[in-house]
Amino acid sequence: MVLFRFLTSLFVLLIPLHIHAVLINKINISGLETVSRGSVLSYLAIEVNEDLNPDLLPSLKQNLLQKDLFKDISVSIDNNELNINVVENPTIKYFEINGFKDDEVINSEIVEKIILNFNLSAGQVFAPDNLKKLIDNLKFLYQEKAFYNTLINLKQTIDDKNRIGIELNINEGDRALIQSFNIIGNNFYTNKDILDNFNIGLPDFYLMNFFTKKDHFSKKELNAGIQKITNKYLESGFLDFKVSNIEIKHIKEVNKLDMTIFIEEGIQYKVANVQFSGNLLGFSHRKLREQIQLEDNEIFQRKKILQGVSKIQKLYNDLGYLYADVKSSVTTRKNSDKLSITISIEPDSLIFINRINISGNTTTQDDVIRRQLKLNEGEVYSKEAIDESINKIKRLGYFSDVKYEFKRHQLDFDKVDMFIEVTETKTGELSIGLSHSNSTGASITAGISQNNILGTGNTLKASFSNSDALEQTSIYFMNPHINNSKHKISYGVFSKNLDAGNLDASSYILSEGGVNFGYGIPMSSSSEIFSEIIASKVDLTCGVSLRLVEEIAQCSSNDELDLSLSFAYSSNTLNDFYFATDGTKNSLKTIISLPLGDFKYYQIEASHKNYTPIFNNKTFKFSSRLNYGSGYGDKDLPFFKRYYEGGNSSVRGFDFNSLGAKYASTDKPKGGELSLVSSLGIASGLQFLGLANENMRISAFMDAGTISEKSSDFSLNSIRVSSGVEFSWLTPIGPLGLNYAVPLVKESTDKTSSFNFVLGSTF
Numbered sequence: 001m002v003l004f005r006f007l008t009s010l011f012v013l014l015i016p017l018h019i020h021a022v023l024i025n026k027i028n029i030s031g032l033e034t035v036s037r038g039s040v041l042s043y044l045a046i047e048v049n050e051d052l053n054p055d056l057l058p059s060l061k062q063n064l065l066q067k068d069l070f071k072d073i074s075v076s077i078d079n080n081e082l083n084i085n086v087v088e089n090p091t092i093k094y095f096e097i098n099g100f101k102d103d104e105v106i107n108s109e110i111v112e113k114i115i116l117n118f119n120l121s122a123g124q125v126f127a128p129d130n131l132k133k134l135i136d137n138l139k140f141l142y143q144e145k146a147f148y149n150t151l152i153n154l155k156q157t158i159d160d161k162n163r164i165g166i167e168l169n170i171n172e173g174d175r176a177l178i179q180s181f182n183i184i185g186n187n188f189y190t191n192k193d194i195l196d197n198f199n200i201g202l203p204d205f206y207l208m209n210f211f212t213k214k215d216h217f218s219k220k221e222l223n224a225g226i227q228k229i230t231n232k233y234l235e236s237g238f239l240d241f242k243v244s245n246i247e248i249k250h251i252k253e254v255n256k257l258d259m260t261i262f263i264e265e266g267i268q269y270k271v272a273n274v275q276f277s278g279n280l281l282g283f284s285h286r287k288l289r290e291q292i293q294l295e296d297n298e299i300f301q302r303k304k305i306l307q308g309v310s311k312i313q314k315l316y317n318d319l320g321y322l323y324a325d326v327k328s329s330v331t332t333r334k335n336s337d338k339l340s341i342t343i344s345i346e347p348d349s350l351i352f353i354n355r356i357n358i359s360g361n362t363t364t365q366d367d368v369i370r371r372q373l374k375l376n377e378g379e380v381y382s383k384e385a386i387d388e389s390i391n392k393i394k395r396l397g398y399f400s401d402v403k404y405e406f407k408r409h410q411l412d413f414d415k416v417d418m419f420i421e422v423t424e425t426k427t428g429e430l431s432i433g434l435s436h437s438n439s440t441g442a443s444i445t446a447g448i449s450q451n452n453i454l455g456t457g458n459t460l461k462a463s464f465s466n467s468d469a470l471e472q473t474s475i476y477f478m479n480p481h482i483n484n485s486k487h488k489i490s491y492g493v494f495s496k497n498l499d500a501g502n503l504d505a506s507s508y509i510l511s512e513g514g515v516n517f518g519y520g521i522p523m524s525s526s527s528e529i530f531s532e533i534i535a536s537k538v539d540l541t542c543g544v545s546l547r548l549v550e551e552i553a554q555c556s557s558n559d560e561l562d563l564s565l566s567f568a569y570s571s572n573t574l575n576d577f578y579f580a581t582d583g584t585k586n587s588l589k590t591i592i593s594l595p596l597g598d599f600k601y602y603q604i605e606a607s608h609k610n611y612t613p614i615f616n617n618k619t620f621k622f623s624s625r626l627n628y629g630s631g632y633g634d635k636d637l638p639f640f641k642r643y644y645e646g647g648n649s650s651v652r653g654f655d656f657n658s659l660g661a662k663y664a665s666t667d668k669p670k671g672g673e674l675s676l677v678s679s680l681g682i683a684s685g686l687q688f689l690g691l692a693n694e695n696m697r698i699s700a701f702m703d704a705g706t707i708s709e710k711s712s713d714f715s716l717n718s719i720r721v722s723s724g725v726e727f728s729w730l731t732p733i734g735p736l737g738l739n740y741a742v743p744l745v746k747e748s749t750d751k752t753s754s755f756n757f758v759l760g761s762t763f
Helices: 002-020 038-042 054-065 108-117 126-144 191-196 204-211 219-235 283-291 302-316 366-370 381-394 550-555
Strands: 023-024 026-028 048-053 072-076 081-088 092-098 151-158 164-172 177-184 242-251 256-264 268-277 325-332 340-344 353-358 400-410 415-424 428-437 441-450 460-468 471-479 488-499 510-525 528-540 561-572 585-593 601-614 618-631 674-684 696-708 721-730 734-745 755-759
Touching: 038 054, 048 054, 048 674, 054 072, 092 108, 108 126, 126 151, 126 164, 126 177, 177 191, 219 302, 219 696, 256 674, 268 283, 283 302, 302 381, 381 400, 381 415, 428 674, 488 528, 510 561, 528 550, 696 734
Parallel strands: 026 081, 092 164, 177 256, 268 340, 353 415
Antiparallel strands: 023 048, 072 081, 151 164, 242 256, 325 340, 400 415, 428 441, 441 460, 460 471, 471 488, 488 510, 510 528, 528 561, 561 585, 585 601, 601 618, 618 674, 674 696, 696 721, 721 734, 734 755
16 A cells, blocks of 8 residues: 555656656757867757756756866757757966966975876866866965965966966965974973974974975974874884874964974773783783783883784794785773783684796796795695795896795685795806906906896806906806705816915915815705815015014915815895895804815904884894914914905905014015904985985994904904995996095004095995
8 A cells, every 4th residue: 555655656756857858859069169069968967859858957057067178168958959049168288377486385296196187288178167276275285384475366367269377376474383382291201302303393493404404394304293193102102192182373464383292191001911802822821911012010111012912913924925914903901000902812724825927037047946945835824934045046146136025815715936036136247347456456357147047046257357466267067956955066167376465465465276166065944064275376475574473484385286165154134135224144154274285274254234114114233253364283374375354345444454563674464363343334215315225325334443463463453443424326337335434543654545436335
């Protein structure tokens, strides 16, 4: 019965529409100049031979006006014909915004984007509403930066072809500067503690404020500061903290701003307990609780909770649960400063690696990359294994960038495809030319050096150089993966003629030629042991100055055969080859001359590098190396095996090889049995200079080092210290370094060199 009444009522309502409807036989459109008839017809809700109720004409007109193509429209029905007369909006001939000062509020680039976003570019149909919105947007931008007196004058001209030219002339006026900035409602933190989080506020002293412009108001900087103080309070356990009000008063007479921020600190909460819910997959409460570095009754710290959640997430990721969902929530207690923390865990499904896709390696073979992976297709996903695999690829030094991502399989949700994208860098060079070095003098060089020959991952180096100090020829080959156990083999031949007198060292000439063979075995994914035997024939000719001092015994001996065996242990967990930001690199090497040879000596060389990420994407580096050598069997360490320090790879700011004791007759460095060099520094990208180039770094450093002629002579008083800055750039021809260092601890007799240039440097 109800349905019958509804249908009857609907029928009665529709009868008038049908009675007044007019059958449209033709549609006439007049006034079109640039807009096509087809475009207008597409906007109409009526076609020829359809009924149209005259009462709908106003809505039809309004629908056409909304298209921003017309500034006036008349619509009528006459003799079953629909008549539409339009007056088109003009076409934009040009649109200009003038009078603004670049980068004060807007600049040319922003202006272009604004004009484009509001559809006011030349050639587009002019819509007055868009112009109004653009002007309102400009006013808003100026208000946001306290330009309260900005005037925007509009000039429009229309030619006889219905084209409009638009000019906006901006008179910016002066910015209202901050004269007071107050915080009301704080008890836990002082005003200074809070205001230091804002980049705006009371002006710095005149010269500094010229650069910082701290008294220049910006809504963006205000909001950023509010977010910082909110985070500051949340990190200290004030979960109810809020900014209740912000007052900004513009004093028109002096065009100044008085700012006041009202805050409510609330309660500082402590941790009552930490609970875990969901599917823990066998992890004990104790194991999970260890990941949250907050004790019961300790002040709540959001940062530690987030870090703990991340650690728990990693535990499940390492088990293969890539999409494990770990969330934290807090429950406060009424009239109490205690809260409960609940960590909910939903592991999702166990994930397997479906396919591994590698791209970007135009030279390097897939196998060279794949053999660095600790996971293969079909195996269970592990974040730890993935992270180590990517770091191993980076440590190869073949790529300037390595990226990866996972995509869940569309059909099998328990599988993911892994996509690795590499960007190859220069791993070798063919060179013929002239060069000059502050360490070896002018030289002629020729050679080939390829760390990734033919993309196989093998290393081949063949070189010849001839300088004032050194003539050297060598051929070296290394295969880092000769079998499925990832063993390494190397071999080569070499010869050199060294005139140490031209090398800022002792006065002697050394001619040496020999062969070397090495073999390495991996101990883990990031460490190996390597052994090498070197056999060479040595021809030593001493200068007059050496024949007059303690080296006379070695100069007059008939020792020729140098046969040495070395054992080295190395580990490397750095996350990049050139610009590491995390990890360590350690090495310990022992070299001993074998009794079958004529020389009797041993050497121990140890080095350590550590990179730690710190605030604002900066990296802290500490490195140190200790070298020690001595003789055995009633023989001394050959003086040409001594260590020298000073220069780019040592204590920067001092001349190459210049540290340590000197020969009285020549003032040349003697070198020493013991050397110790340490360095610390902080490196950063160049984002703060507006250069977001991942291949550039700048660092501040401090070096310290010393040489002891005899190990028993070691003294802290002989340590030299320098400090400076270095710029490093991974160029298409290899890494480049420029550094400027100033000696801080030196003696008047030391030779210094403040500015240095080097190819092949890394931070």
